[in-house]
Amino acid sequence: MITFESVSKTFPDGTKAVTDLDLEIPTGSFTVLVGPSGCGKTTSMRMINRMVAPTAGRVLIDGQDIAEIRAVTLRLGIGYVLQNAGLFPHRTVLDNVATVQRLLGLSKSQARAKAHEALERVGLDAALANRYPAQLSGGQQQRVGVARALAADPPILLMDEPFSAVDPIVREELQAEVRHLQAEIKKTIVMVTHDIDEALGLGDKIAVMAPGGQLQQYDTPLQILTRPANSFVNSLVAKDRGFRTLSFATLKDVDATSLGSPGSDGLIPLGVGAPGWLLELDMALRTATWRGPDGEETGAAVLHRGDSVRSALDAVLASPCSLVLLMDENDVPRSYVGLEDLAPYLRHGVRSRA
Numbered sequence: 001m002i003t004f005e006s007v008s009k010t011f012p013d014g015t016k017a018v019t020d021l022d023l024e025i026p027t028g029s030f031t032v033l034v035g036p037s038g039c040g041k042t043t044s045m046r047m048i049n050r051m052v053a054p055t056a057g058r059v060l061i062d063g064q065d066i067a068e069i070r071a072v073t074l075r076l077g078i079g080y081v082l083q084n085a086g087l088f089p090h091r092t093v094l095d096n097v098a099t100v101q102r103l104l105g106l107s108k109s110q111a112r113a114k115a116h117e118a119l120e121r122v123g124l125d126a127a128l129a130n131r132y133p134a135q136l137s138g139g140q141q142q143r144v145g146v147a148r149a150l151a152a153d154p155p156i157l158l159m160d161e162p163f164s165a166v167d168p169i170v171r172e173e174l175q176a177e178v179r180h181l182q183a184e185i186k187k188t189i190v191m192v193t194h195d196i197d198e199a200l201g202l203g204d205k206i207a208v209m210a211p212g213g214q215l216q217q218y219d220t221p222l223q224i225l226t227r228p229a230n231s232f233v234n235s236l237v238a239k240d241r242g243f244r245t246l247s248f249a250t251l252k253d254v255d256a257t258s259l260g261s262p263g264s265d266g267l268i269p270l271g272v273g274a275p276g277w278l279l280e281l282d283m284a285l286r287t288a289t290w291r292g293p294d295g296e297e298t299g300a301a302v303l304h305r306g307d308s309v310r311s312a313l314d315a316v317l318a319s320p321c322s323l324v325l326l327m328d329e330n331d332v333p334r335s336y337v338g339l340e341d342l343a344p345y346l347r348h349g350v351r352s353r354a
């Protein structure tokens with residue numbers, strides 16, 4: 001548990017960056033600090049690894065005041081990912097990632113072996129290990145930054161706008177990877193972002209901050225969306241609130257229609273779900289194709305029960321027959337969902353179903 005106890009930070013020039021912050025960040029959770037530029041997010045985060053010292057109050061890790069822990073010892077237990085990866089330009093990818101283990105006293109070969117493992121964990125091709133940072137794309141550099149922060153297996157990971165410098169598609173990929181990684185490794189992650197969508201998509205808990213480092217609300221994404229504490233939080237989440245809320249309901253209980261048996265032509269009729277339409281499944285090629293009455297052919301979107309109602313609605317709206325296929329846990333398509341099946345979520349909102 002990371003605890004901020006009435007923490008304030010006023011810089012020597014009088015700038016009040018953080019004001020009387022009380023926050024409890026549970027071990028193993030993903031907490032996102034979000035808010036407009038200059039509202040004290042980075043300053044708050046840097047007080048966790050003592051890059052910034054509070055002018056009032058205390059920061060504790062598992063009950064111990066971090067002011068009493070040597071800064072070097074403290075930081076060895078805290079990984080730090082920067083906006084532009086912050087890699088050493090004259091060291092190879094492998095040696096960048098091995099840096100912390102070398103500091104921890106491992107031999108060069110042991111450190112490199114650990115670095116290889118870390119690169120694999122973040123999905124970086126081993127062939128890139130001997131390149132220099134400038135020879136990588138922005139997204140790859142950011143992965144190296146995450147690998148380096150994770151290499152020493154620290155219980156806490158701090159991430160400062162880690163995805164802001166990469167394009168939107170790579171950003172979504174990296175976000176998905178970090179989400180999977182977190183489910184696997186269960187670190188205590190604290191991330192700073194000014195992007196409310198990123199915060200809502202990644203955080204278990206979100207701390208919304210306003211200028212002057214004033215905490216406005218500390219809550220789950222769904223609560224922040226549906227029960228903003230004040231007009232400041234409301235202004236952050238008001239746009240597309242209805243659609244965003246659909247991200248928090250899964251297809252777990254959706255009333256799907258089971259697929260029938262294929263006819264003699266091998267195609268599955270969709271009946272009243274989409275009159276005249278047929279489904280062609282090629283299990284060997286792992287493809288699914290909707291076939292329309294006028295000869296149309298379109299690849300079918302496939303989702304799982306764990307996916308969100310928002311992604312299902314998007315897929316249904318984009319489908320020529322207004323259907324999306326649902327896979328079972330073995331990745332076999334078993335049923336389909338149409339607009340009518342999603343209607344209860346659209347009609348009653350997500351709160352009662354999330």
Ligand SMILES: Nc1ncnc2c1ncn2[C@@H]1O[C@H](COP(=O)(O)OP(=O)(O)OP(=O)(O)O)[C@@H](O)[C@H]1O
Binds near residue numbers: 039040192
């Ligand atoms: N070393 C410093 N000396 C004086 N003022 C500082 C210093 N570091 C930060 N500040 C000021 O403190 C306030 C909070 O800065 P901080 O970087 O924590 O905000 P932020 O919310 O992370 O912003 P951004 O999203 O733009 O990174 C800002 O007004 C900033 O100018």
